Amino acid sequence: MASTIKTLALAAILLATGTTALAQDQVVRIGVSGPLSGSNAFAGKDDENGVRLAVEELNAQKLKVGGKTLKFELLSEDDQGDPKAGVSVAQKFADAGVKFVLGPYNSGVAIPASRVYNDAGILMSTVGTSPKITQARYPNVFRIVASDAQVGASMASYAARELKIKTVGVIDDRTAFGQGIADEFAKQARASGVTVVGREFTNDKASDFSAILTAFRAKKVDAIFFGGYAPQGAPMARQMKQLGMANVRLLGGDTLCSPEMAKLGGDAVGENVMCAQAGATLDKQANGPAFKARYKQRYQRDPDVYAPAFYDQTMFIARAMQAANTTDAAAVGKQLHTMSYQGVAGTYGYDASGNLKKTAVTVYTFKGGQLAPLANY
Structure with a gap:
């Protein structure tokens, strides 16, 4: 009987300790919208891989914001490179409580989806290069590469x-x-x-x-x-x-x-x-070769065009959370407009419209x- 009581007591302590640890975690859902099917699926998967690598590294760092350890979760959706599907993905992310989205990849998807993300208070970071994406001047829409x-x-x-x-x-x-x-x-x-x-x-x-x-x-x-x-x-x-x-x-x-x-x-x-x-040549950036090595070790292939930019922006968002001391998307967006970040592919900093202040081609x-x-x- 004494042994049983000790076992139950130990279980209760462990449960309480685990609950306390979980209570200290702040879950941050990161959405990725891109073409995971069709002829451009290779690009969509590459972008997703860049975000996934950043998420895994951030979780290993155990960043704290507001006294809680951030736990990043990746949610990836196939927008098929189609505007209608992209809008549906945006609404799905909004319903799931996602506040940060990397993508869309295609400009034709990013333009209509940006309105949904703006209305839902979601921060969107796209590689869509059409100037029309940022002409609406939504405060939480960012283009993370040069424009057309x-x-x-x-x-x-x-x-x-x-x-x-x-x-x-x-x-x-x-x-x-x-x-x-x-x-x-x-x-x-x-x-x-x-x-x-x-x-x-x-x-x-x-x-x-x-x-x-x-x-x-x-x-x-x-x-x-x-x-x-x-x-x-x-x-x-x-x-x-x-x-x-x-x-x-x-x-x-x-x-x-x-x-x-x-x-x-x-x-x-x-x-x-x-x-x-x-962007500048990745191999000539200080941290570019190391990123390529980590990416290849993780995925057994070299990064494609935009994996470095998606990785960098995910990291920049995390730094902005720390600077704002909150995971609130609006507050993080304000930090992105005022901070600069040295990533593996270059330096990131945004103007009032969400365009990069300085970018190489x-x-x-x-x-x-x-x-x-x-x-x-």
């Missing part, structure tokens, strides 16, 4: 000054991102003295571009700029090669700066392909299936 205006203009400047491109054909995939970056490229190209001989469009599900490419071949263009994603950019490069356009450059924005281009395009993707990506090509930097802007 910066990326498209940088690619155009490089094409004119370094490549000496005289004529270019422009194609976009009719998405908010594709149209936006193509508009910005065309505008800057004309300002730089490049002749835009035509503007064509396709869609983000297409795989046959022979008619458009043949028309541009007839106009003897020096380059083609494609506003769209790697799953279309890669077959476009293959078809350019098949049509004897090996000397015509294929230019694009950040979405072509992906290992998927080389993977899907094979030997048709090399130094003939050039893309502009927000790097122009890349492909060598041996790998990205190789050419210039920084």
Whole structure:
């Protein structure tokens, strides 16, 4: 009997101790919205991986805010790269009490979803590059990379000054991102003295571009700029090669700066392909190589385009919580507008509209299936 009483007493003490420990935890739900299915699923998974790595490292650090240990939980939803699905995901996060969302990946999803997040008091951090996302000036909407205006203009400047491109054909995939970056490229190209001989469009599900490419071949263009994603950019490069356009450059924005281009395009993707990506070269950042090593150890693959930015912003949000001494999204948002943070991919700090105050753009090509930097802007 005495032994039984001691056992029950010990169990009660352990239960009480565990309950006290749990009571000291503050659960912070981090949502990730991105395409986890479809042709851009590789990008959505990469973004999610960046956030997951940050969450795991933050939980190991056992940060305290308001006297409680923060416990970060990751909730990931597939928005399919579709605006309607993205709005549904936003509402689902709101219903689940999520106050911080990383994503969406696509500008066309981020624009309508941002309204839902704003109304729900949720802080949204997106890599959507359309300038329209931040034009609403929602206080808790942040773009964590350069905008189309910066990326498209940088690619155009490089094409004119370094490549000496005289004529270019422009194609976009009719998405908010594709149209936006193509508009910005065309505008800057004309300002730089490049002749835009035509503007064509396709869609983000297409795989046959022979008619458009043949028309541009007839106009003897020096380059083609494609506003769209790697799953279309890669077959476009293959078809350019098949049509004897090996000397015509294929230019694009950040979405072509992906290992998927080389993977899907094979030997048709090399130094003939050039893309502009927000941010400085990761390998040249002080903490960039260490991040790449940790990412590869965790996921057995190299990071794609935006995993570093998603990782950095998750870390920045945690630091802002500490500075505000609260997990309240509005208070954290105010800190993000006033603080700066040195991440693995660069320095983060936001203006009143939620755009980065300072950001670099790097122009890349492909060598041996790998990205190789050419210039920084």
